[in-house]
Amino acid sequence: MPAMPRDVLVAQAVFDLMARTDGFDVLELMHDLTTHTVRLVEVRSAGVTVLDSDGRVDYLTASDEACRRLEEDQVELDEGPCLDSTRSGSVLGPVSLRPPGPGRWPRFTSRARAAGYSSVASVPLRVSQGTVGAVNLLHSGPRSMTGVDLQLVQVLADTAGICMHQRRTLMVRNEVIAHLETALDSRIVIEQAKGMLAARLGSDVQDAFARLRAHARSRQLKLTDLAHLVVHGHIPAELDRTL
Amino acid sequence: MPRDRRDSEFGAVPSPCDPLAEVLARAHRAVRSGYGPHGALPTETARLFGLDALTLNALTHDGQLELMWADPPEGLGPELDTLQYTLGDGPTLQAALEGRAVTEPHLTTADTARWPLFLPAAARTPARATVALPLLLGGASIGVLTGYRTTPGLPTTRQLDALNRLAATLLLFLTTALAAPVNGPTQNGGLRIYRAEIHQATGYLAAELGIPVGQALLRLRAHATAHDQPLADLAHAFLMRSLPADTLHQ
Numbered sequence: 313m314p315a316m317p318r319d320v321l322v323a324q325a326v327f328d329l330m331a332r333t334d335g336f337d338v339l340e341l342m343h344d345l346t347t348h349t350v351r352l353v354e355v356r357s358a359g360v361t362v363l364d365s366d367g368r369v370d371y372l373t374a375s376d377e378a379c380r381r382l383e384e385d386q387v388e389l390d391e392g393p394c395l396d397s398t399r400s401g402s403v404l405g406p407v408s409l410r411p412p413g414p415g416r417w418p419r420f421t422s423r424a425r426a427a428g429y430s431s432v433a434s435v436p437l438r439v440s441q442g443t444v445g446a447v448n449l450l451h452s453g454p455r456s457m458t459g460v461d462l463q464l465v466q467v468l469a470d471t472a473g474i475c476m477h478q479r480r481t482l483m484v485r486n487e488v489i490a491h492l493e494t495a496l497d498s499r500i501v502i503e504q505a506k507g508m509l510a511a512r513l514g515s516d517v518q519d520a521f522a523r524l525r526a527h528a529r530s531r532q533l534k535l536t537d538l539a540h541l542v543v544h545g546h547i548p549a550e551l552d553r554t555l
Numbered sequence: 556m557p558r559d560r561r562d563s564e565f566g567a568v569p570s571p572c573d574p575l576a577e578v579l580a581r582a583h584r585a586v587r588s589g590y591g592p593h594g595a596l597p598t599e600t601a602r603l604f605g606l607d608a609l610t611l612n613a614l615t616h617d618g619q620l621e622l623m624w625a626d627p628p629e630g631l632g633p634e635l636d637t638l639q640y641t642l643g644d645g646p647t648l649q650a651a652l653e654g655r656a657v658t659e660p661h662l663t664t665a666d667t668a669r670w671p672l673f674l675p676a677a678a679r680t681p682a683r684a685t686v687a688l689p690l691l692l693g694g695a696s697i698g699v700l701t702g703y704r705t706t707p708g709l710p711t712t713r714q715l716d717a718l719n720r721l722a723a724t725l726l727l728f729l730t731t732a733l734a735a736p737v738n739g740p741t742q743n744g745g746l747r748i749y750r751a752e753i754h755q756a757t758g759y760l761a762a763e764l765g766i767p768v769g770q771a772l773l774r775l776r777a778h779a780t781a782h783d784q785p786l787a788d789l790a791h792a793f794l795m796r797s798l799p800a801d802t803l804h805q
Contacts (some may be wrong), residue, residue: 344610368749369749371642372749372751377751380751381752384749384750385573387749388749388750424567497691497693498693499693500692500693500748500754501693501694502693503693503751503752503753503754503755503757503758504693504694504695504754504755504757504758504761504768505691505758505793506755506758507754507755507756507757507758507759507760507761507762508758508759508761508762508768509758510758510759510794511758511759511760511762511763511800512753512762515658516794517755517759517794539694540694541770543693543694543695543758544654544694547797
């Protein structure tokens, strides 16, 4: 069968998730996973939550702020598809959120509905046999997610999982410890930078984040490093200028 | 990562013959179990790090530093801390303000311009060298770990590495303390650290009000507590511009 343009996009996404330099930022990898997911399966939002075994968040990111809030809500409410998929290690859904909706996540469902979502699905994020988190797909609109969509997302998630595993294997023990301590730090500094840039530009945080990312990519800067610069008041001129 | 594996990574450091590693591992476990520095760190901790005194300060919402712990509990540490508080300059204050580590291996010969008030006053104490590490939540200084020596020079590289690890553990303690509600059982003032909007609002408010990020975070939390409002809701209201930033000035 001849190659289709979409095949190229899928292969590029897998390559992008795989081809990371040493010392890459896991949070960025997770964010790219959500970006590729949204683009390839045409869902409205995708989010990733990686938990430690005490249920504390190691990484949490999403393709947009509404989805991110729902990822956080799940941790806070201790209910939702992402948690179920993490705990069971298996694919969940797609599940319709329309009334009467799934009875097992009453509070999550009402918040997701209020944010305009009508269906949800989750695939586990597996790192060397163990499940460390899940990718959440949130959708609204007439088209519903299919089993094939979820298969594709599982391949993307597994690719990111292999990348994380290789990184963990490469790091010596001390680096693993240091990394655990900085994981939270890098997440927080990015959020602070988003807020600060939003204030400077008079934009919303989503806009501010898009600019941060675009700038980091075009300059081949680590997003965390750029965020530190911004938070310490060194905002690159190109970022400060209104487009 | 399973908890036991993670803990063993902290605990499995060659322990009985390495008191420094042992203290760090114990402190980390103690803080994770909810203990503060008084319960997590033995007396004579400072000596292990090549220091004669150690202090832990936490930032308050009005931008002041508050002494939380010192080893030894009396003497040089608290004395130099009070000096900085009274005079308004010094290594602890600089580390908090700039959000980066500050070292001065020769307090008696350092350029007075560095700390015009602190240096002459410190020269009348036994202190001869200092190192101050900010405790950073992202870009927000929420505390400082400061060490003093009565002999010139800095601790060894290994001791300084360990001091950085201790700072990371004490940051965890301060964060846990911030996550606890200030008064009563309501969750309102508690910093739920995974909530991105709290940190977004912190950056937003720091830029709008022209204050340090750490202070913005603590003011946000103080306001939520005072008005019995969930912190995440308050953060959201600022970000949506439905509440003007200078509300926090009042």
